[in-house]
Structure formats: C-alpha cells, structure tokens
Amino acid sequence: MKRRTALKSLALVLGGTLSLPAWANAWNADTLSGNLNQLVSPDQQALLAEIVETIIPATNTPGAKDLGVHRFILTMLADCYEKSAQNRFVEGLTELDETVKAHYGKSFVTCSPAQRLEILKAREEAAKILPPEKEPFFPFLKNITIQGYLNSEYVMREVYKYELVPGRYNGCFPVTASAKK
Amino acid sequence: MANLNTDSIKNRTYDAIVIGSGISGGWAAKELTGKGLKTLVLERGRDVKHVTDYPTTFKNPWEFEHRGQVPLEITKANPIISRCYAFREDAMHFFVKDQEHPYVQEKPFDWIRGYQVGGKSLLWARHTQRWSDFDFEGPARDGFAVDWPIRYKDIAPWYSYVEKFAGISGNKDGLPELPDGDFLPPLELNCVEKYFKEQVKSKYSDRHVIISRCAHLTEPQAIHHQQGRGKCQNRVLCQRGCPYGGYFSSNASTLPWAAKTGNLTMRPQAMVQSIIYDDQKGKATGVRIIDAITKEAIEFYAPVIFVNAAAINTNLILLNSTSSRFPNGLGNDSGVLGKYVAFHNYRARVSGSYDGFLDTTTDGRRPTSGYIPRFRNVFKQETDFLRGYAAGFSANRGQYQSRTGLGAELKENLLIPKLGNWNVGSHMMGETIPKETNTLSLDPTLKDEWGIPQLRFNIGYDDNDEKMVKDYLEQISDMFTKAGFKNITASDSKQAPGLDIHEMGGARMGKDPKTSILNGWNQMHACKNVFVTDGACMTSTATQNPSLTYMALTARAADYAVKELKKRNI
Incomplete structure (x- = not known):
C-alpha cells in the first residue's frame, strides 16, 4: 500500500511515466561472481551447499541451499576476505569431509540428513571448548551462513518485511502492533 | 585565421564562470543564471544526471553482491576513502579513489572527495542549522582568528531565501x-x-x-514541485541519490533550475588549473582548464568568476593562480592564503x-x-x-x-x-580554532596526472x-x-581530521585586506571580480553543519556581484 503510494509519487515526479532503467533489474543467485570455482572445486561447492542446508534446512520455508547461501559465502570469501581466510575455509571444508569419511565410511553429501546434523552438532560442541585458533572453521561457517540467510531476499522480504520505501517514521510505535506486522 | 581565433574566443566567453557544481557551486549557478547571466559551470568530474545516473537507487539490500560491503581489493587500494562511513557498495561510485587523486600528508588528513556534477551534495548528511551571532562574534569575543565582517542580521534574510527553495524541515525551538x-x-x-x-x-x-533541522521535503511546497521534487519517502538511502528529490542536492534542485533558464552551460571533465589574471586590466579574465579526458588545455573567459571547488580545492586553485601581480596566489597580498584552515x-x-x-x-x-x-x-x-x-x-x-x-x-x-x-x-x-600553522600548500615538485601541483596538508x-x-x-x-x-x-x-568532511578556511573573509582574502561579500579584496563562497571563505567554523551557511553566503554574494556588474564596479 505504502509502496504503491510512493511509486505513484515517483511517477508524478518523473512526469507520469514509470519505466525502470535496465540497471534496476534484480540481482539473483545466478548472476553472482564468476570467481566461485577459483576457490573450490564443483564437488566442494556441492559439499558446502549440503553443509549450509544442514545448518539451516528447508522446512515449510526454503532452506539455505535453495536460497543460494553457499554461493553467497563463496562470493564473499573470494571478494571480501584475505587469502589466509580463504585458505582456512577451504582447508576446513576438506578436513571436515575427510573426518566424516573416516568415521562414517562415506562423504558428508551421502550421509543421511540426521547423520549430517549429528556431525555438525558434534563439531559445534567441540568448537565451544576449543580456543578459536584451534577451531577457526566452524564458528566462521555458522556465522557467515546466518549472515547469508538473514540477508537473503526471501528472509528480508517475506519474514522481516523489508521496505525499500517506508514513506513513514513513527517514533513511538507499540510493540504489539510491531509484532503483528 | 584571425577571425577564426576571434570566434573561438567568443565561443569560450560567458557572462560568468562558476568553478564547481557542488552545494555552493549549484547555488551560484542558479542565482547567476536566474539574474540573466550566461553562466559556465566547470566541473572536474563526470556528469551525474538526476535519477538516471543513480544506478543503485532502486536496489534492495539483497541485490548487492556483497550485501553492502566493499570488496577487499578496493579497500586495500583506497585506505583513506574506505574510512568514510558512506563509502559502501551502494554509493562507492560517488567517491574519489585515493590512487587517482594523490596528495601529501605532512600530518594525517583523510580528504574525502566526490568529483562529479553535484559533488558531495549527493552524499552529504543534510543537517542544516543556522549560525547565530554567538558564532559570528566568536573570533572577536574570544580573540582568535580575525573578526567576521558580517553578523547574523546580514545573512538571516539569505538563510530564509535558501531555506525556502532548498526545503528545510525543522521545529521552531x-x-x-x-x-x-x-x-x-x-x-x-x-x-x-x-x-x-x-x-x-x-x-x-x-x-x-x-x-x-535537515534538508528533507517533509511537506513539499509549490516551489519544490516546480523543481520536479517530491516528498521525502523515509528510505534513508540518500547517499545513492534520491529519485524523488526528497533531499536537497545540486543535481535535484539548483542545477536543473539553472538549466531551465537557458543560461547554463555545464562543462564536466574540466579540471581547473588556474584563474587567469590580467595585469593590465587589474582583474581576472577567465579560467584555464585541463580536459580530464583529452588533457587539452582550454581557456574560458568571463567578467565575473565564482570559486566553489570545495574548500580544499579552492585553496589549490587560488594558490596555483600566480601572476606577476600575485606571485603567491590570486588575491594573496596578505600572505594568509592556505592558512587558518580549520574543521x-x-x-x-x-x-x-x-x-x-x-x-x-x-x-x-x-x-x-x-x-x-x-x-x-x-x-x-x-x-x-x-x-x-x-x-x-x-x-x-x-x-x-x-x-x-x-x-x-x-x-x-x-x-x-x-x-x-x-x-x-x-x-x-x-x-576548532583556525590557526596560522594549519596550512595547505602546493608541493614544489609533485603533480597529479593532469600536471596540477599536489597539495600538502599540515593540519592537526x-x-x-x-x-x-x-x-x-x-x-x-x-x-x-x-x-x-x-x-x-x-x-x-x-x-585524523578530514572524516568530518567539514574542512573550512584558507581564503578567509575579514574586514582588513592585510589579514584576510575576502571581504564581507565573499569578494576578493585585491581582485574584485572573483568571489569565493564555498568552505574556503570561512573565518571560523562554529559547530553547525556548514552547508546551509555556504548556500546563504553564495546567494548573497551572487546578488551583490550582479549589482556590482550592473554598476560597472567590477
């Protein structure tokens, strides 16, 4: 409603025609950086997809894999992190899968969803008691997965109701009304 | 051949030249064109047209590949600009990259710049508080700097004038x-x-x-609709450029207004090398630029020149405008040019x-x-x-x-x-207290890509x-x-100083030509057809966000300049 009002007001300003230029087209998961494969192999990319899906699975709403969170992580790593952080991450990924193979006799991606969750839960428990320098991988993985998930279009738009054009500010808004939104 | 040359000079001659298209340059352009002067605006950066050149303005957060974060390669190559709060993925195209425009830091100074049509008026934080006489009387009362040649009563009507046009929201406190x-x-x-x-x-x-108080249209008036601007939509994505013109910028307001008069010529990619002074005529005759792309040197001429290059670059231009009459920079008889810089x-x-x-x-x-x-x-x-x-x-x-x-x-x-x-x-x-030791000067040897001397900062x-x-x-x-x-x-x-983006002074106003560069009309004491109405003119800094005061001083100076032109005093 508010957005429509705002768009109408924009149309007014622009002289009645509302056509958006080409650059206004939305970014989507397929247009992400081409650098992805420079960091990891296709197999590792598939592994990461299953890991983020285990951390935030599809339920009655999409999970991290469907939202492309693994691709987001690889884009961020490639473009916004030091080489050392990139190496730590790729090593962590490799090491995780090797450990899984040793314990389960198969790779993470062929484990059942219950096994995958068990593996990551054990990993998180271990991370809690280890000093950060001994376990730099898992806490980073979990945080950046959450970052990608919370900043995905789905969560921002559908859950958190992000508004590009609020058209208002209410400085004393009742919390109950806020919760209802 | 001689005719060709005469024509060429004629084609490069205007009634007024404004150097810079940011917040004060935009106002100079609006006022001068509005009073019928054919006005050339020289802008060192690229053109940025309202709305069409705001490439990120309609993007949702998830449409940014790095969710707003600037890639490491860019922050590493540009450590200074990366310290600016607004240098993010959505607006980084409106900032100058460190590598492209180097300067010398005798003391650390984070110089934040936006080289494009509209300058930093696209990026500013939009707070607009008036000064009071407690500010204008400060230097005289407390014995620092020199006395301001104006008082609140001189500028108050001009504050009203610019507030009504720009659209300033606020409460009468x-x-x-x-x-x-x-x-x-x-x-x-x-x-x-x-x-x-x-x-x-x-x-x-x-x-x-x-x-x-801030430059947002909370309830646009007829004058704002005439500018093609609409109500602020509370997006708070201002640094991307506002498609509604909900906040004041040169791009949304003064420049299109000036263009509508038919008297405006915009010349982007024009790096001003110096102002040309004619010893015989005893005044400035024009401006020498280097084309940013072709590196060709071109001269433009006009009987009145407004310098609005933003405080620091205005100092650079004036210091680099030397002649036999002004060997130490244009209008610099007093020797104070480039000194008493504050922030x-x-x-x-x-x-x-x-x-x-x-x-x-x-x-x-x-x-x-x-x-x-x-x-x-x-x-x-x-x-x-x-x-x-x-x-x-x-x-x-x-x-x-x-x-x-x-x-x-x-x-x-x-x-x-x-x-x-x-x-x-x-x-x-x-x-901060303007001090003689807080200085800007030209490096004797280092030059930028366009052959213009690099500035040395000694400000702390x-x-x-x-x-x-x-x-x-x-x-x-x-x-x-x-x-x-x-x-x-x-x-x-x-x-370090600089991140406030409120640098001021260097060509200060004052009553006495022996201790200041400009008079009470922002007019050079020693070169009457040159006016400086950006931050370089400031005698002291007060505590208010300064842009509103630059706007008011500019409109006031333009009014005076045109009257003086008509009286043939300049």
Whole structure:
C-alpha cells in the first residue's frame, strides 16, 4: 500500500511515466561472481551447499541451499576476505569431509540428513571448548551462513518485511502492533 | 585565421564562470543564471544526471553482491576513502579513489572527495542549522582568528531565501544560539529521545535536545514541485541519490533550475588549473582548464568568476593562480592564503542503553537524528578551552535473533526477531580554532596526472581540541547518567581530521585586506571580480553543519556581484 503510494509519487515526479532503467533489474543467485570455482572445486561447492542446508534446512520455508547461501559465502570469501581466510575455509571444508569419511565410511553429501546434523552438532560442541585458533572453521561457517540467510531476499522480504520505501517514521510505535506486522 | 581565433574566443566567453557544481557551486549557478547571466559551470568530474545516473537507487539490500560491503581489493587500494562511513557498495561510485587523486600528508588528513556534477551534495548528511551571532562574534569575543565582517542580521534574510527553495524541515525551538528558520514540518523525535529531551531540560537550564533541522521535503511546497521534487519517502538511502528529490542536492534542485533558464552551460571533465589574471586590466579574465579526458588545455573567459571547488580545492586553485601581480596566489597580498584552515572535531562518541519504554519501538525510517546545540561558552567564557561543541543524539531499539542451535532449531530462532533494549548514542561536533600553522600548500615538485601541483596538508589538532574532547565525553556521559541510561561507554577514536568532511578556511573573509582574502561579500579584496563562497571563505567554523551557511553566503554574494556588474564596479 505504502509502496504503491510512493511509486505513484515517483511517477508524478518523473512526469507520469514509470519505466525502470535496465540497471534496476534484480540481482539473483545466478548472476553472482564468476570467481566461485577459483576457490573450490564443483564437488566442494556441492559439499558446502549440503553443509549450509544442514545448518539451516528447508522446512515449510526454503532452506539455505535453495536460497543460494553457499554461493553467497563463496562470493564473499573470494571478494571480501584475505587469502589466509580463504585458505582456512577451504582447508576446513576438506578436513571436515575427510573426518566424516573416516568415521562414517562415506562423504558428508551421502550421509543421511540426521547423520549430517549429528556431525555438525558434534563439531559445534567441540568448537565451544576449543580456543578459536584451534577451531577457526566452524564458528566462521555458522556465522557467515546466518549472515547469508538473514540477508537473503526471501528472509528480508517475506519474514522481516523489508521496505525499500517506508514513506513513514513513527517514533513511538507499540510493540504489539510491531509484532503483528 | 584571425577571425577564426576571434570566434573561438567568443565561443569560450560567458557572462560568468562558476568553478564547481557542488552545494555552493549549484547555488551560484542558479542565482547567476536566474539574474540573466550566461553562466559556465566547470566541473572536474563526470556528469551525474538526476535519477538516471543513480544506478543503485532502486536496489534492495539483497541485490548487492556483497550485501553492502566493499570488496577487499578496493579497500586495500583506497585506505583513506574506505574510512568514510558512506563509502559502501551502494554509493562507492560517488567517491574519489585515493590512487587517482594523490596528495601529501605532512600530518594525517583523510580528504574525502566526490568529483562529479553535484559533488558531495549527493552524499552529504543534510543537517542544516543556522549560525547565530554567538558564532559570528566568536573570533572577536574570544580573540582568535580575525573578526567576521558580517553578523547574523546580514545573512538571516539569505538563510530564509535558501531555506525556502532548498526545503528545510525543522521545529521552531526558540533558541538564541540556534536561530529558527523558514521550516517545513519537523521530523519526529522518538520516545526515548523525547524522554532524554525532558530529562536534560529538567536538569540543565542551558542544554537542549531538538530534532535536527535537515534538508528533507517533509511537506513539499509549490516551489519544490516546480523543481520536479517530491516528498521525502523515509528510505534513508540518500547517499545513492534520491529519485524523488526528497533531499536537497545540486543535481535535484539548483542545477536543473539553472538549466531551465537557458543560461547554463555545464562543462564536466574540466579540471581547473588556474584563474587567469590580467595585469593590465587589474582583474581576472577567465579560467584555464585541463580536459580530464583529452588533457587539452582550454581557456574560458568571463567578467565575473565564482570559486566553489570545495574548500580544499579552492585553496589549490587560488594558490596555483600566480601572476606577476600575485606571485603567491590570486588575491594573496596578505600572505594568509592556505592558512587558518580549520574543521570540525568528530573524534568523540558516547553510547549507552536504556531499559525503559520497552513497550514501544520505532516503525519506518528517519533520515536525520536528534541534535544538541552548543551549550559550552555560549553566553560567556566558562571553561579552560575556547568555544564548544554541538552533538548528535539518537536512540533506536535494537533487534536481534538467538543464534543457538543447528538445523530446524536454529532456523526457528532466526525467524523470530527479538527486541533488545533501546540503544542511545551521541557524537561530537567540535569547533576548532583556525590557526596560522594549519596550512595547505602546493608541493614544489609533485603533480597529479593532469600536471596540477599536489597539495600538502599540515593540519592537526591542538590542546584546545584535546580539552574539548575530554569535556564532551564527561558532559555527555553525565547527561546520560542523569537520564538513567546504562552501560555508558565514552570513546575517542583519535581519527585524523578530514572524516568530518567539514574542512573550512584558507581564503578567509575579514574586514582588513592585510589579514584576510575576502571581504564581507565573499569578494576578493585585491581582485574584485572573483568571489569565493564555498568552505574556503570561512573565518571560523562554529559547530553547525556548514552547508546551509555556504548556500546563504553564495546567494548573497551572487546578488551583490550582479549589482556590482550592473554598476560597472567590477
């Protein structure tokens, strides 16, 4: 409603025609950086997809894999992190899968969803008691997965109701009304 | 051949030249074209057309590949600009990259620049407070710098004039230290900010918390609709350029207005090398530029020249405009050009939290904040430092999610936002004392890509600034404590000057040609057809965000200049 009002007001300003230029087209998961494969192999990319899906699975709403969170992580790593952080991450990924193979006799991606969750839960428990320098991988993985998930279009738009054009500010808004939104 | 040459000169001759298209240059262009002068605006950067050249303005957060973060390769190559709060993925195309425009730091100075049509008016924080006589009388009362050649009464009608056109929202607070203006309806203080306002009022007789006056169209008037501007939509994505023209920028307002007169010629990619002075005529005759792309040198001519290149580059141009009459820079008989440079001290912050008003939050977004006008040394000297500071103040309700668990449990937690306590925060905007030793000068050998000398910065803090930081941290912490705020943290970032983006002075106004560059009309004492109306003209800095004062000074100077032209005095 508010957005429509705002768009109408924009149309007014622009002289009645509302056509958006080409650059206004939305970014989507397929247009992400081409650098992805420079960091990891296709197999590792598939592994990461299953890991983020285990951390935030599809339920009655999409999970991290469907939202492309693994691709987001690889884009961020490639473009916004030091080489050392990139190496730590790729090593962590490799090491995780090797450990899984040793314990389960198969790779993470062929484990059942219950096994995958068990593996990551054990990993998180271990991370809690280890000093950060001994376990730099898992806490980073979990945080950046959450970052990608919370900043995905789905969560921002559908859950958190992000508004590009609020058209208002209410400085004393009742919390109950806020919760209802 | 001779005819060709004459024609060529004629084609490069205008009634007025304005150097720079930022906040003050845009105003000079509007006023001069509006008074019928064929005006050439020289802009060193590329063209940026309103709306069509705001490539990120309609993007949602998830449409940015790095969700707003600037890639490491860029921040590593550009450490200075990367320290600016607004240098993010959505607006980084409006900032100058360090590598492209080098300068020499004798002392650290973070020089934040936006080289394009509209300059930094696209990027500014849009706070617009008037000065009062407590500011204009400051240097004379407290014995620093030189006396301002003007007082509040000289500029007050011009504040009204620019406020009405630009569209300034604000509340009439009736404070002598921060005069009311011609305001559109104010934005709103939230519950906790209102609470703090009342607490401060009841505990201090001389301290006030108000909603900041700001250049947002809260209720556009006919004059704004005529500019093609609409109501502010509370997007708070201003740094991307506003498709509604909801905030004031040269691009949305003054430049298209000037273009409509038919008297405006915009010349982007024109790096000004110097102003041409004619010894025989005893005045400036034009401007020499280097085309940013072709590197060709071209001269343009006009009987009156407005210098609005932004404070620091205006100093560069004037210092580089040498002639036998002015061997040390245009209009620099006094030797003060490039000296007495000052800025605002933004080093200090105080933050805290409040556990009241837990049944309320905020809804929507607000493009400004609360404001605490200067309360130190206003009516009389009362501390061991000179002058004082204004402060920003705002409160917002934190939102967080539990990050416990993995799998469906974690997901459930992430999907239920929780409200935290209210966070409160304040930042300092301190007046700094202009000093002869705070200087800008030309490097004798280093030049930029266009053969223009590089600037050397020798600008730093002094003991007065250190005392003021300490006082701000104590006083604001005290005010927070008295209001019942908790977890109070006072911090001094020790950041270098520059990040305030409020650099001023170097070509200051004054009554005496022996100690100043400009007179009370922003006119050069020694070269009457050159006017400087950007931050370089400032005799002192006060504590207010300076852009509104540049706008008012520019409109006033343009009015005077055209009258003088008509009287053939210049």
